[in-house]
Amino acid sequence: MMSTTVQELTWQVLGAVFLLSALLGAVGQRTHFCTMGAVADIVNMGDWSRMRMWAMAAGVAIVGFNTLVALGWVRADQSMYAGRVWQWASALVGGMLFGFGMVLASGCASKTLIRLGAGNLKALVVLLVMGLSAWATLRGITAVLRVATVDAWAWTLPASQDLPHLWAYVLKTDAVRWLAGGLGLIVGGGLLMWSLAHEEGRTSESLLGGLATGGVIVAVWYVSGVWGHLIEHPETLLEDFVGTGTHRMESLSFVSSVAATLEWLVFFSDSNRHVNLGMASGVGVVVGSAIVAWQTHRFSWEGFRDLEDLRRHLLGAVLMGMGGVTAMGCTIGQGLSGLSTLSLTSLVAVVAIMAGAVAALRYTAWRLERAMAGS
Numbered sequence: 001m002m003s004t005t006v007q008e009l010t011w012q013v014l015g016a017v018f019l020l021s022a023l024l025g026a027v028g029q030r031t032h033f034c035t036m037g038a039v040a041d042i043v044n045m046g047d048w049s050r051m052r053m054w055a056m057a058a059g060v061a062i063v064g065f066n067t068l069v070a071l072g073w074v075r076a077d078q079s080m081y082a083g084r085v086w087q088w089a090s091a092l093v094g095g096m097l098f099g100f101g102m103v104l105a106s107g108c109a110s111k112t113l114i115r116l117g118a119g120n121l122k123a124l125v126v127l128l129v130m131g132l133s134a135w136a137t138l139r140g141i142t143a144v145l146r147v148a149t150v151d152a153w154a155w156t157l158p159a160s161q162d163l164p165h166l167w168a169y170v171l172k173t174d175a176v177r178w179l180a181g182g183l184g185l186i187v188g189g190g191l192l193m194w195s196l197a198h199e200e201g202r203t204s205e206s207l208l209g210g211l212a213t214g215g216v217i218v219a220v221w222y223v224s225g226v227w228g229h230l231i232e233h234p235e236t237l238l239e240d241f242v243g244t245g246t247h248r249m250e251s252l253s254f255v256s257s258v259a260a261t262l263e264w265l266v267f268f269s270d271s272n273r274h275v276n277l278g279m280a281s282g283v284g285v286v287v288g289s290a291i292v293a294w295q296t297h298r299f300s301w302e303g304f305r306d307l308e309d310l311r312r313h314l315l316g317a318v319l320m321g322m323g324g325v326t327a328m329g330c331t332i333g334q335g336l337s338g339l340s341t342l343s344l345t346s347l348v349a350v351v352a353i354m355a356g357a358v359a360a361l362r363y364t365a366w367r368l369e370r371a372m373a374g375s
Contacts, residue, residue, distance in 0.1 A: 006234060006242060013228040013243040014280045017220055021252065021284025024216045028114040028285070029292040031209030033057070035331035036102045036111065039357040044365075052194070052201035053209045054335075059191030060214025061340035065221055066184025069164070070177050074225035076162040078241075078249040080328065081343040086161050087328070089153035090146070091349035094326025095334070098255075099356020101319025103364065104312050105130075108331040109254035109320060113282055117289025120302045122309075126317040127258055133321025134259035146326050163187075163342040183342060217251050217336045224277060225249035245276040251340070253333025255324025257282050327352070 027033065031053070038050035068074045076082040102108040105126045107115060112130070115123040136142045159169035164180035173179075195201040195210060224241055229249070233240040244250045245260055257278025267273050293299040304310045324330045327349045329338050335353065338346030 006230070009228065010242040013223055014275060014277065016223045016227070017243070017277050018280045018284040020216050020219050020223070021281040022288030022291070024110075024213060024252070025114055025117055025285035025288030026292045027209060027212040028110065029118060029289040029298070030296075031205045033209040033213055034107060034111045035335055035353070036108050036357055039354055040103070040361055043358055043361045048198070049200040049203070049206060052198065053206045055191045056195040056201065056206065056210025057214035057217070058336055058339055059188040059195060060211055061217040061336045062188030062191065062342065063184050064214065064218030065340035066164070066180040066188070066342070068218070068221060068225070070181030070184070072177060074221060074249060076180070076341040076343070077160040077165065078225060079341055080246055080248050080250070081338040081341045081346055082160045082162040082165065084157050084160055085154050086157050086344050087151065087154045088345065088348050089150040091327050091334070091345045092352045093150045094323045094328070095349040095352025096356035096359070097319045097323030098327055098330060099323070099353035100360040101316040101323055102331070103357050103360035104316025105320055106313065106316070109258065109324065110285060110330065110332045113254065113285040114289040117286040118293035119299045122302060122304055122313055126313055128262070129314055129317035130255065130321040130324075131258040131262040133318045134255050134325045135262060137322045137325040138256065138259060142322055150326060161344045163344075187342065214336065217340060220251040220281070221249065221340070224251065243277050245278055250277050251337035252281050253278065253329045253337055254282060254285075255321060255330045255333065259321070259325070323356075
């Protein structure tokens with residue numbers, strides 16, 4: 001394959017990811033899909049509607065990804081989520097930080113992009129601060145702390161950490177593909193059955209949000225892992241996944257991608273900097289959300305109420321940037337993309353993110369109660 005053809009393929013991949021991400025943004029704006037909102041609904045009102053929507057999206061993503069594995073089209077160990085090093089401490093600490101931060105910042109990274117598309121200027125500030133915090137945690141001062149602490153507390157497993165590979169190792173079999181297909185149906189199907197078991201999971205909004213969001217995750221896996229896969233890059237002579245920032249198969253994740261976008265803007269004149277899948281996806285979510293916001297008359301400019309509101313969002317943005325990088329993903333990156341591979345690190349990260357969100361919601365309620373008692 002000639003280099004010019006590789007360039008054309010790269011732009012095709014990025015274009016497809018942009019359109020899929022725009023669909024994600026449009027659906028998120030239409031259905032209010034939000035992991036933080038789902039946890040908040042349960043804690044504050046006992047309402048499980050949005051959690052069932054999230055479970056449906058996770059179920060679709062798990063079944064879809066592992067079907068691709070069963071067909072032999074992709075492998076979990078071609079992604080960043082299924083390496084042999086189980087970074088449980090990074091996922092635990094980073095997930096808690098991200099979960100706590102997203103409550104303070106009024107939404108996770110994907111929800112913040114969706115809110116920006118609807119004219120929320122608080123979301124713009126959160127994205128800028130989160131991106132800078134993530135950038136520092138990738139390569140700056142907090143990166144040194146991350147590498148010296150939680151990243152060092154990891155276990156090397158005898159096989160890739162996705163459940164199909166681990167089960168294949170335990171059973172001493174090479175039938176990873178069939179194990180992936182079976183486990184995907186069991187785990188993903190279980191989530192789908194739980195989601196649909198109650199009427200609140202069968203509403204048109206829940207079905208649209210769950211099926212479309214999970215479907216987009218699977219579609220991006222296909223675009224990146226099948227369409228953009230090169231067995232041998234003509235320049236490096238190595239296996240490559242064009243358009244990705246990691247040169248591995250990728251699906252959607254929004255914390256490090258915001259940092260990469262800021263870095264690209266700052267170093268735009270550097271010819272070695274290129275637009276990648278994460279950057280295209282972030283812009284796509286904003287555009288898709290903006291289109292629906294305009295059509296439904298939801299678009300309106302919104303700023304901070306007061307200094308306290310600003311302080312809370314800034315702290316949340318910093319925690320999201322640090323936590324998202326440390327945990328190697330956000331509620332979409334680990335919560336759907338990573339979890340779809342049945343990765344142990346992703347499972348720990350998802351549980352930690354939700355635990356952090358619950359802790360932040362309890363803390364916020366306690367502060368409110370104390371303020372009301374004092375007045």
